[in-house]
Amino acid sequence: MRILVVDDDRQLLRALRINLTARGYDVQLAPDGVTALAMAARQPPDLVIVDLGLPDMDGVEVVEGIRGWSTVPVIVLSARHLEQSKVRALDAGADDYVTKPFGMDELLARVRAALRRASPALEEPxxxxxxxxxxxxxxxxxxxxxxxxxxxxxxxxxxxxxxxxxxxxxxxxxxxxxxxxxxxxxxxxxxxxxxxxxxxxxxxxxxxxxxxxxxxxxxxxxx
Structure with a gap:
């Protein structure tokens, strides 16, 4: 299973890469939205984890870009706790919303749950x-x-x-x-x-x- 992680926090990217790789996932890292969309187009992931506060665009735009062609599960990570931010991300097509700081075990459980729900629909159209x-x-x-x-x-x-x-x-x-x-x-x-x-x-x-x-x-x- 290929997971694309989109975040400009290098420490967090490293922690996610270590934890996801240790559980057998193929992890791709993107520091910004343009890179993420390019990587997703070249090698479609099975799941996307995306931060909202990216340097070049809002993470919601990444969600919308991916939703233009794919039903791949998307989990949003964000320090934004306001209900309005959560609603906007979910309405854009995100499947889950996790606020920072978060527990790694909880995030991994949400990854497993999202992949289980999506497994019948991962075929390319x-x-x-x-x-x-x-x-x-x-x-x-x-x-x-x-x-x-x-x-x-x-x-x-x-x-x-x-x-x-x-x-x-x-x-x-x-x-x-x-x-x-x-x-x-x-x-x-x-x-x-x-x-x-x-x-x-x-x-x-x-x-x-x-x-x-x-x-x-x-x-x-x-x-």
Missing amino acids: VVRTDAFAVDLAAKRVTRDGHDVRLTPTEWHVLEVLIRHSGKLVPHRQLLQEVWGPRYESETNYLRVYLAQLRAKLEPDPARPRHLLTEPGMGYRFQP
Whole structure:
């Protein structure tokens, strides 16, 4: 079982990694929201533990980003004790809310309970449009019943957009998730690869219905 832990507190990350690894979990650590969403897109976790007070975005935004494409269980850790904070996180899609400071045994019990509840629904979805279908687990795209050959980079771009289905993915985020932080300004890469994907998947590439451009902002996958 793969668990993604998102927190900017290095001491806490270390403690969680030690305790979760000792119990047989494969632990991935992310210090901020953008890194967490990129890691979740590349290697979908079986459970996410996320702090609300991240340096680059509110943890609720991470929950919403993950909920755009996944039903993976999410446990929120936070020093915010107000009822309003708890309600906001749970309404955004979190499955549980643990206030800091917390007991490690209690958190581990909540992890086990969340994984038990989610175990029947951990399979990757097949995303279907009226033009093509994408099997995320098999990394397979079909159109009119035939396989569509995508390059590794084309697949990665498509996968990131699908995992944020219906939501705007900013240029910077998409470039960082696919190519890495050094390529955040290379928007010409995106124009090239989106044109290639539309040519392969859209019935009318000049008037795309599913791989949409949001001028000056980014791209959106619309099922």
